[in-house]
Amino acid sequence: MEMTEALQICWLELHRIVALQPDVLPGLLERFGSPQAVFDASRRELTECRGVTSEVADALLAGPDARHVANELVWLTQDDAHLITISDASYPRLLREIPDPPPLLYVRGDPSVLGRPQIAVAGSRNPTAGGCENAHAFAAALCEAGLVVTSGLALGIDACAHRAALAARGRTIAVAGTGLDRVYPSQHRDLAHKIARCGALVSELPLGSAPRRENFPRRNRIISGMSLGVLVVEAALHSGSLITARLGAEQGREIFAIPGSIHSPVARGCHALIRQGAKLVESAADVLEEIGALARAASDAAAPADAQLPDRVRETHGSR
Amino acid sequence: MEMTEALQICWLELHRIVALQPDVLPGLLERFGSPQAVFDASRRELTECRGVTSEVADALLAGPDARHVANELVWLTQDDAHLITISDASYPRLLREIPDPPPLLYVRGDPSVLGRPQIAVAGSRNPTAGGCENAHAFAAALCEAGLVVTSGLALGIDACAHRAALAARGRTIAVAGTGLDRVYPSQHRDLAHKIARCGALVSELPLGSAPRRENFPRRNRIISGMSLGVLVVEAALHSGSLITARLGAEQGREIFAIPGSIHSPVARGCHALIRQGAKLVESAADVLEEIGALARAASDAAAPADAQLPDRVRETHGSR
Numbered sequence: 001m002e003m004t005e006a007l008q009i010c011w012l013e014l015h016r017i018v019a020l021q022p023d024v025l026p027g028l029l030e031r032f033g034s035p036q037a038v039f040d041a042s043r044r045e046l047t048e049c050r051g052v053t054s055e056v057a058d059a060l061l062a063g064p065d066a067r068h069v070a071n072e073l074v075w076l077t078q079d080d081a082h083l084i085t086i087s088d089a090s091y092p093r094l095l096r097e098i099p100d101p102p103p104l105l106y107v108r109g110d111p112s113v114l115g116r117p118q119i120a121v122a123g124s125r126n127p128t129a130g131g132c133e134n135a136h137a138f139a140a141a142l143c144e145a146g147l148v149v150t151s152g153l154a155l156g157i158d159a160c161a162h163r164a165a166l167a168a169r170g171r172t173i174a175v176a177g178t179g180l181d182r183v184y185p186s187q188h189r190d191l192a193h194k195i196a197r198c199g200a201l202v203s204e205l206p207l208g209s210a211p212r213r214e215n216f217p218r219r220n221r222i223i224s225g226m227s228l229g230v231l232v233v234e235a236a237l238h239s240g241s242l243i244t245a246r247l248g249a250e251q252g253r254e255i256f257a258i259p260g261s262i263h264s265p266v267a268r269g270c271h272a273l274i275r276q277g278a279k280l281v282e283s284a285a286d287v288l289e290e291i292g293a294l295a296r297a298a299s300d301a302a303a304p305a306d307a308q309l310p311d312r313v314r315e316t317h318g319s320r
Numbered sequence: 321m322e323m324t325e326a327l328q329i330c331w332l333e334l335h336r337i338v339a340l341q342p343d344v345l346p347g348l349l350e351r352f353g354s355p356q357a358v359f360d361a362s363r364r365e366l367t368e369c370r371g372v373t374s375e376v377a378d379a380l381l382a383g384p385d386a387r388h389v390a391n392e393l394v395w396l397t398q399d400d401a402h403l404i405t406i407s408d409a410s411y412p413r414l415l416r417e418i419p420d421p422p423p424l425l426y427v428r429g430d431p432s433v434l435g436r437p438q439i440a441v442a443g444s445r446n447p448t449a450g451g452c453e454n455a456h457a458f459a460a461a462l463c464e465a466g467l468v469v470t471s472g473l474a475l476g477i478d479a480c481a482h483r484a485a486l487a488a489r490g491r492t493i494a495v496a497g498t499g500l501d502r503v504y505p506s507q508h509r510d511l512a513h514k515i516a517r518c519g520a521l522v523s524e525l526p527l528g529s530a531p532r533r534e535n536f537p538r539r540n541r542i543i544s545g546m547s548l549g550v551l552v553v554e555a556a557l558h559s560g561s562l563i564t565a566r567l568g569a570e571q572g573r574e575i576f577a578i579p580g581s582i583h584s585p586v587a588r589g590c591h592a593l594i595r596q597g598a599k600l601v602e603s604a605a606d607v608l609e610e611i612g613a614l615a616r617a618a619s620d621a622a623a624p625a626d627a628q629l630p631d632r633v634r635e636t637h638g639s640r
Contacts, residue, residue, distance in 0.1 A: 262578060
């Protein structure tokens with residue numbers, strides 16, 4: 001537990017009330033300084049804030065009510081369930097620097113992994129066999145170099161990257177486009193549980209949030225925002241992976257793309273990125289050439305890897 | 321015939337005497353203004369010039385002798401055999417602008433094709449089947465867009481590009497690394513004759529010059545030097561195609577490279593070029609996007625394509 005239950009209730013209530021309007025919660029926190037202070041504000045003060053409708057003001061003036069967030073409080077009683085707010089020291093440093101950091105993260109697994117240097121892996125949900133092999137080889141090698149592999153739990157390249165990290169006994173983070181009480185796609189239920197045991201599942205969305213199309217691009221900003229760089233393995237033109245890469249570039253992240261045959265539709269997106277300035281990479285070493293030093297610096301800033309391993313991981317995998 | 325036989329003899333003699341020292345002939349021409357004036361110079365004037373040994377001075381002071389260049393004069397009696405010097409208006413404009421333009425070009429075929437906009441195609445002597453198909457498709461499409469395909473008559477990608485141009489009833493130029501009285505590799509004898517009929521064979525080397533390893537990099541500077549851009553189709557690291565690309569870049573030419581699988585050794589050279597700033601291309605349209613306007617301008621400066629077609633090409637291929 002990172003905070004008192006009373007404070008948790010304030011955060012959860014605030015999140016529940018304004019979660020669907022991305023810009024409102026940061027504005028309220030900036031204006032009033034803390035979740036408690038938001039609930040202490042007057043109607044006039046509240047409605048002066050951008051995006052605060054009279055319905056939102058009504059809900060806030062009614063004060064935090066534990067009954068509204070009973071599900072969340074039960075969910076948080078689980079050993080591996082955590083809430084990390086942007087006010088916490090454990091909030092991921094790089095994510096805090098993006099233009100629109102999520103105020104609240106639901107985390108299932110080991111929250112300390114969020115503070116470790118990460119590489120985002122993005123790619124097609126319909127990759128070629130060769131694309132899967134590349135995703136696997138890069139993710140395994142990057143894990144072995146000490147990076148956490150962060151991806152989106154989707155079918156295809158995402159799953160290959162997560163699985164490679166698990167197979168390499170590395171750490172991996174899946175940022176979900178749903179609330180953390182559900183798994184999307186459902187066939188990744190086992191994978192999600194394994195990720196929670198050897199890394200973390202992360203979401204900014206309230207429990208119960210369904211997989212809505214509009215949530216995924218915003219989810220992608222968290223994947224790139226937590227990472228030192230974004231590696232795109234295979235991607236069609238106009239695909240979600242290119243959104244992750246674009247957001248990453250806007251956030252100042254290094255973008256990496258693996259080239260392929262000019263006749264492969266899922267190489268087109270990578271080729272477009274390379275033309276826009278992404279680094280063409282043929283191996284994990286090419287990625288590390290750019291971000292290896294950043295990763296080592298970030299790693300030194302965090303505690304040594306062994307000390308960060310939770311007991312259950314050490315039991316499962318033995319000492320490393 | 322571009323010039324009088326006496327002047328031809330002067331050029332050929334001069335070339336024969338100093339051809340193997342790349343820097344000497346341009347220096348002599350700059351100092352004395354014309355081949356005849358070089359032969360009229362005194363020993364003292366000659367030996368003041370860089371690279372002029374006493375043996376070279378002896379040969380020059382002996383004056384031009386038609387018997388020394390009897391083979392060349394016989395070769396030049398052929399209908400399609402031409403000598404183009406850097407003093408001629410028909411010398412390729414772009415080639416004249418490179419740091420070390422060849423003073424003399426032997427040409428077999430239609431010399432006017434040297435004045436038309438060209439794309440250089442370079443690549444492995446051991447390409448994949450897919451690489452050959454790409455070379456063919458790009459060369460055919462670039463020919464159809466009005467470009468002359470210039471390459472090196474080598475096995476592999478060079479031959480694919482020449483053959484695609486011939487099949488598309490386009491124009492193609494082969495720059496040889498030997499004297500034009502021989503064909504290297506010998507299995508390209510038929511191909512060379514076809515190229516002479518629908519374009520031109522070009523060499524700066526005296527007749528009789530054998531395929532010597534050190535001649536090929538210098539040959540490559542002519543391929544890139546005559547062209548608006550260099551397209552590298554497939555190339556291993558440290559291969560001759562990368563020399564052509566490097567020389568092209570130094571000459572200010574656009575460099576294009578086709579990406580491929582990260583597991584293909586003949587994609588590595590292309591990937592290295594892309595990382596160094598070459599444009600990644602997926603289609604001939606990508607090439608034309610960069611040099612199409614230059615090609616049109618160059619084409620307008622030259623006579624219309626039809627008027628440039630020699631009669632024998634029109635007879636063979638019908639009107640276009």
